[in-house]
Amino acid sequence: MRILLAAAAAVSATLFSTPPLLAQTAAPSGDAGLVARGAYLAKAADCAACHRAELADGKPYVGGYAIASPMGNIIAPNITPSKTAGIGQWSFADFDRAMRKGERPDGGKLYPAMPYTDYQGISDADMHALYAYFMQGVQPVDTVTPKTHLPFPFNLRVIMAPWNWLFRSNKPFTAASGLDPQAQRGQYLVETLGHCGSCHTPRNLLMAEESAKALSGADVAGWHAPNITSDPISGVGGWSQPEIVDYLRNGHVTGKGVAAGGMGEAVENSLRYLTQPDLAAIAAYLKASKPVRDPAETKPAFAWTQVRPVPLSAYETGDSHDQAALAKSDTTDGALLYANGCASCHGLDGKGTKDGFYPPLLGSSTTGAANPANLVMTILNGVDREGADSHSFMPRFATQMNDDQVAAVANHVLATFGRPDRKVTAAMVADARHGGGKPLLLTLMPWLFGLGALVLVAIAYLGLRRPRRRQVA
Ligand code: HEC
Ligand code: HEC
Ligand code: HEC
Numbered sequence: 001m002r003i004l005l006a007a008a009a010a011v012s013a014t015l016f017s018t019p020p021l022l023a024q025t026a027a028p029s030g031d032a033g034l035v036a037r038g039a040y041l042a043k044a045a046d047c048a049a050c051h052r053a054e055l056a057d058g059k060p061y062v063g064g065y066a067i068a069s070p071m072g073n074i075i076a077p078n079i080t081p082s083k084t085a086g087i088g089q090w091s092f093a094d095f096d097r098a099m100r101k102g103e104r105p106d107g108g109k110l111y112p113a114m115p116y117t118d119y120q121g122i123s124d125a126d127m128h129a130l131y132a133y134f135m136q137g138v139q140p141v142d143t144v145t146p147k148t149h150l151p152f153p154f155n156l157r158v159i160m161a162p163w164n165w166l167f168r169s170n171k172p173f174t175a176a177s178g179l180d181p182q183a184q185r186g187q188y189l190v191e192t193l194g195h196c197g198s199c200h201t202p203r204n205l206l207m208a209e210e211s212a213k214a215l216s217g218a219d220v221a222g223w224h225a226p227n228i229t230s231d232p233i234s235g236v237g238g239w240s241q242p243e244i245v246d247y248l249r250n251g252h253v254t255g256k257g258v259a260a261g262g263m264g265e266a267v268e269n270s271l272r273y274l275t276q277p278d279l280a281a282i283a284a285y286l287k288a289s290k291p292v293r294d295p296a297e298t299k300p301a302f303a304w305t306q307v308r309p310v311p312l313s314a315y316e317t318g319d320s321h322d323q324a325a326l327a328k329s330d331t332t333d334g335a336l337l338y339a340n341g342c343a344s345c346h347g348l349d350g351k352g353t354k355d356g357f358y359p360p361l362l363g364s365s366t367t368g369a370a371n372p373a374n375l376v377m378t379i380l381n382g383v384d385r386e387g388a389d390s391h392s393f394m395p396r397f398a399t400q401m402n403d404d405q406v407a408a409v410a411n412h413v414l415a416t417f418g419r420p421d422r423k424v425t426a427a428m429v430a431d432a433r434h435g436g437g438k439p440l441l442l443t444l445m446p447w448l449f450g451l452g453a454l455v456l457v458a459i460a461y462l463g464l465r466r467p468r469r470r471q472v473a
Contacts, residue, residue, distance in 0.1 A: 031132065031136070034128070034129050034132040034133075035129075035132050035133050035136050035137040036133075036137075037129040037132075037133075038129035038130045038131070038132050038133025038137060039133050039137050040273070041126050041129055041130050041133070041193060042130060042133055042134075043269075043270055043273040043274070044189065044270060044273075044274060044278070045119065045122075045193040045194070045195070045270075046195075046266065046269055046270040047061065047079070048060050048061060048269060049265065049266075049269050049270070050067060050076045050113075050114075051063050051065070051076045051077070051079050052064075052065045052076070053065060054066070059080070059139065059141045060080075060138065060139075061078070061079045061080045061138055062078050062080055062141045062143055062145075063075070063076045063077045063078040063079065063143075063145040064076070064078070064143070064145045064146065067113050068435065069111075069113060070438050070439060071150050071151065071154045072148075072149070072150045072151060072154070073148070074111055074113045074148050074150070075145055075146055075147065075148045076113075076114075077145050078143060078144065078145045079134060079138075080134075080138050080139060080141045081134060081135050081136075081138055081140045082140040082141055082142045083140070084144075085142045085143055085145070086140060086142075087134065088135075088140060090105060092127075092128065092131050095130075095131045095134070096127055096131075098110065098114075098116070099116060099119045099120075099122065099127065099130070100116060100119060100120045100122070100127075101116065101164070101168065102116035102117075102160065102164065102168070108157055109157040109158065109160035109161060109164070110157075110160070111148075111157075111160065112160075112163075112207075115198050116168070117167065117168055117169070117208075117209070118191065118192055118195035118197060118198060119192060119193070119195070120168065120169060120170075120192075121169075121173035121188075121191060121192040122173075122193060123172075123173065123188075123192075126193070163206065163208070166206070166208070167206070173188055173191065173192055175187055175188070176290075179285070179288055180284075180288075182280065182281050182284045183281070183284040183285045183288045184285075185277075185278070185281040185285075186280075186281035186282045186283070186284050186285025186286070187285045187289075189278060189281060189282050189285075190215075190282055190285055190286070194270075194282065196215065196228070197214055197215060199218065199220045199225040199262055199263075200215045200217060200218060200225040200226070200227075200228050201213065201214050201215055201216070202216060202217065202218040203218065203439070207439060214229075214289070215227070215228050215229050215235075215286075215289060215292070216229055216234070216292035217234075219436055219437065220261075220262055220436075221261075221435045221436055222261075222373065222376075222377050222431075222432045222434075222435045222436030223260075223261040223263075223373060223374055223377050223436070224369070224371045224373040225263070226301070226365065226369065226374075227292060227294070228286055228289075229286070229289045229291050229292045230286060230287050230288060230289045230291045231291035231292055231293045232291075232300065233294075233297050233298070233299060233300055234291075234292065234293045234294045234300075235286075235289075235291060235292065235293075236286055236287075237287070237300075238300045238302070238303075239253070239256055241283045241284060241287055242283075243256055244282070244283035244286055244287070245279045245280055245283045247259065248267065248272075248274070248279050248282060248283070249267070249271065249272055249274075249279060249387060249388040249389070250267070250272070250387030250388055250389055250390055251263065251264055251267040251268075251385050251387050251392065252356075252359070252390070252392060254352075254356030254359060254360065255302065255356075255360070255363050255364075256302050256363075256364075256365060257301075257364055257366055258359055258366070258383065258392065259385060260374070260377070260378050260381065260382075260383045260385070261374070261377055261381065264383060264384070264385035265385075267385060268385050268386045268387070272386070272387055272388040294370065296370070297370060300365075300368075301364075301365040301368035301369045301370070302364060302365050302368055303363070303368065304363070304367065304368030304417075304418050304419050305362050305363040306362065307350060307362055307416065307417060308415065308416050308417075308420065310335055310412075310416055312348075314333075314336075315335050315336065315338070315339035315343070315348060316339075326340045326341050326400055326401070330402075330405075331405070332404045332405055332408045333408065334408035334409050334410075334411050334412030334413075334415075335412050337401070337405055337408055337412070338409055338412050338413065338416075341397065341400070341401070341409065342409065342413075345394070346358055346359070346360070346361050347360075350362050350413070350416060350417035360417075361417040361418065362418065364417075366378060366418075367413055367414065367417055367418030367419070368418050368419050369418075369422075370419070370422070372410060372414060372422050372423075372424050372428075373428075373436070375410050375413065375414070375418070375424070376406060376407075376410055376424055376428060376429055377432055378394070379401075379406050379409065379410060380396060380397060380406060380429070380432060380433060381396050381398065382394045382395050382396035382397070398433065403426040403427075403429040403430050404426045404429075406424075406426075406429045407424045407425055407426045407428070407429050410424040410429075411423060411424055
């Protein structure tokens with residue numbers, strides 16, 4: 001029971017978007033070289049995504065940003081080298097222990113919102129470089145971050161001890177057998193610094209990543225991080241290696257998909273800064289990873305390329321084709337909503353623009369996905385992403401359309417350009433607005449509390465009865 005409760009603390013809802021601190025590109029020698037190396041690794045590990053200030057213009061790593069978790073907000077601490085407010089007094093051993101074991105110098109346990117279960121496998125050399133960077137390359141800021149206050153029982157940090165005992169590995173990173181050196185490098189980046197599994201790997205009832213199903217897809221805060229194993233149907237086996245590299249650098253591959261939500265932020269804050277060899281290594285590893293197939297799937301998401309015709313009259317509004325009109329209208333006619341809100345960029349025929357800048361909605365991993373979550377989330381939240389070479393922007397429709405309208409336009413897109421056997425309901429849209437369904441464990445929480453209370457009552461009852469019986473006897 002306690003372990004179950006402890007485990008709930010393991011949810012890490014990751015919300016990213018911070019103006020990145022540029023990695024130093026010069027190659028100085030000695031200590032400066034180590035610091036520059038650490039700056040690059042901090043980019044690869046996306047430390048700034050979580051350890052950012054509460055306000056967008058805050059200093060890097062000053063913390064204060066509240067990471068939403070189903071148990072409540074977890075505040076990312078100040079990790080600048082400030083001696084009073086940050087980690088300026090920490091030795092290398094202290095830093096290493098927090099990064100690998102999730103334990104502070106005072107013994108306090110960290111919540112796994114800090115991805116220490118992934119960082120655990122970082123090499124010693126890389127850990128030293130990261131430490132050198134955080135001590136010498138980051139500007140100290142003396143702003144104390146507010147404390148995290150989760151409700152009982154999650155406020156008892158000691159409950160992380162049994163969870164760590166069950167789920168935290170102590171083994172150094174080991175490359176899978178049979179991989180060439182490039183793919184081995186990729187596996188290292190994916191499993192440790194890149195912590196890709198924190199979004200792409202499904203979690204068990206205790207909210208720990210299920211290693212047997214590594215990278216086979218999981219729900220994160222309303223989005224679905226798809227299967228990125230090498231399987232040609234359920235995963236990215238049908239993407240070429242250069243396509244994957246392009247996706248990671250720019251978040252956009254015409255005919256495959258675009259990166260929005262947490263992935264757009266991973267591209268913007270982290271992946272676009274990686275070197276070409278490191279991106280190629282990640283792609284090589286994904287292509288060589290253990291395939292995981294969903295037996296219900298028959299073709300890859302991007303292979304839904306057929307346009308199903310809609311009579312032109314269905315698009316006729318009689319009114320103006322603009323978004324302001326859309327905001328005022330209460331129509332739930334999906335074709336009309338599409339004509340007014342989407343066709344100016346994606347085309348009535350869903351083919352986008354020739355250069356792919358406005359992407360096609362057929363042959364896209366979003367509209368052909370078995371799970372329409374990303375379609376709904378893209379309509380609600382739009383896209384705003386800085387890639388290595390380009391900036392992508394689609395407006396958000398969350399305030400312009402109600403749940404019924406979002407469902408209607410999504411269903412029009414699915415029926416006309418994507419997977420016609422998938423349907424979106426207004427209830428799904430309402431759920432998506434609140435960050436998606438809760439993990440099973442939290443849905444079960446009231447029951448667990450109920451069960452726990454029953455067990456306690458039973459123990460107390462037996463405990464009280466026994467001595468009395470003995471007294472009587
Ligand atoms: C997905 C979000 C996330 C990422 C990425 C992340 N952290 Fe954290 N980190 C956290 C949170 C949240 C905490 C506080 C957890 C708690 O309160 O138990 C934390 C705690 C820490 C602490 C302990 C600080 C203290 O005062 O207790 C250190 C040190 C740290 N992180 C360093 C790093 C470094 C270095 C990186 C990159 C290599 C990194 N973190 C990446 C979320 C993150
Ligand atoms: C914060 C959560 C998060 C992290 C961390 C993350 N991803 Fe993603 N990823 C997503 C989401 C969500 C999508 C779907 C985005 C969309 O369709 O707009 C996605 C999509 C992808 C896709 C496209 C798959 C498809 O079928 O469309 C690839 C490839 C990918 N991620 C690779 C990676 C790699 C490699 C890493 C680690 C370096 C990583 N991701 C880290 C959330 C994440
Ligand atoms: C102002 C132009 C514009 C409008 C209007 C617009 N979009 Fe987009 N849409 C874009 C851009 C730009 C992208 C992302 C391209 C990128 O990331 O590189 C995008 C991406 C998408 C994606 C993800 C495609 C993929 O391959 O993963 C979907 C789905 C989508 N839009 C649906 C819609 C729907 C439905 C509407 C109407 C409710 C709409 N869009 C309105 C410009 C627009």
